[in-house]
Amino acid sequence: MSVRPGSTVFMTPPRQPAVRGFTLIELTMMLVVVGILASLSAPLILNGLRAYDINAGNLVTLGKLRYATERIAREIRETQYNGTNYLIASMTATNLQFTKNDATTVTIGLAAPNITLGYSTPALSATLTDQATALQFNYFQADGVTVATDNANVAYIEVTVTLNDPNSGAYTQRTRVGLRNKM
Numbered sequence: 285m286s287v288r289p290g291s292t293v294f295m296t297p298p299r300q301p302a303v304r305g306f307t308l309i310e311l312t313m314m315l316v317v318v319g320i321l322a323s324l325s326a327p328l329i330l331n332g333l334r335a336y337d338i339n340a341g342n343l344v345t346l347g348k349l350r351y352a353t354e355r356i357a358r359e360i361r362e363t364q365y366n367g368t369n370y371l372i373a374s375m376t377a378t379n380l381q382f383t384k385n386d387a388t389t390v391t392i393g394l395a396a397p398n399i400t401l402g403y404s405t406p407a408l409s410a411t412l413t414d415q416a417t418a419l420q421f422n423y424f425q426a427d428g429v430t431v432a433t434d435n436a437n438v439a440y441i442e443v444t445v446t447l448n449d450p451n452s453g454a455y456t457q458r459t460r461v462g463l464r465n466k467m
C-alpha cells in the first residue's frame with residue numbers, strides 16, 4: 285500500500301492483551317490459605333509473647349534481688365569499730381542492727397514480703413525490696429569458718445536474700461561482707 289502525499293492515513297492501534305483480574309474463586313481460595321497459615325502461626329506467636337513476659341518478670345525480680353543484696357552489703361561495710369569490737373546492737377539470724385561510722389543506727393530486717401532498711405538519723409524506714417520470702421544473716425570470725433557468737437569476734441557477715449517470682453519460683457543470692465574500719 286502506498287500513501288499519497290497530503291492524504292490522511294488512519295492506523296488502528298495495536299491490540300493490547302486483555303487486563304485480567306482475580307476471579308471470586310481465586311480470591312476465596314487465597315483467603316482460605318491465608319486463614320490456615322494464620323491459625324497455624326498464631327500459637328507460635330502467642331508462645332513467644334508469653335515467654336517474653338515471663339523473662340521480663342524474671343529480670344525485674346533478679347534486678348530487685350541484686351539491688352537489695354548490694355545495698356545491704358554496702359550498709360554493713362560501714363559498721364563502726366570502737367577499737368575493741370564492732371558496734372552491732374542486734375545480730376540475729378533474721379535481723380541486724382548496727383551503728384555506722386557517722387553514728388547512724390541502721391536496722392535491716394524482714395517483714396514479709398518486704399525487706400526494710402531503717403535509719404535513726406534522720407529517723408526513717410523504707411522498703412528495700414518486695415517479693416522477699418527469706419532474709420538470713422550468718423556471722424563468722426576472721427578465719428571465715430567459725431561462727432561468731434558476739435560482736436567482739438565478728439569479721440564477716442554472710443547475707444542470704446530470697447525473692448519469690450510468681451512465674452518462676454524463688455531466686456536466692458548470697459554474699460559475704462568483710463567488715464572494715466578496723467584500726
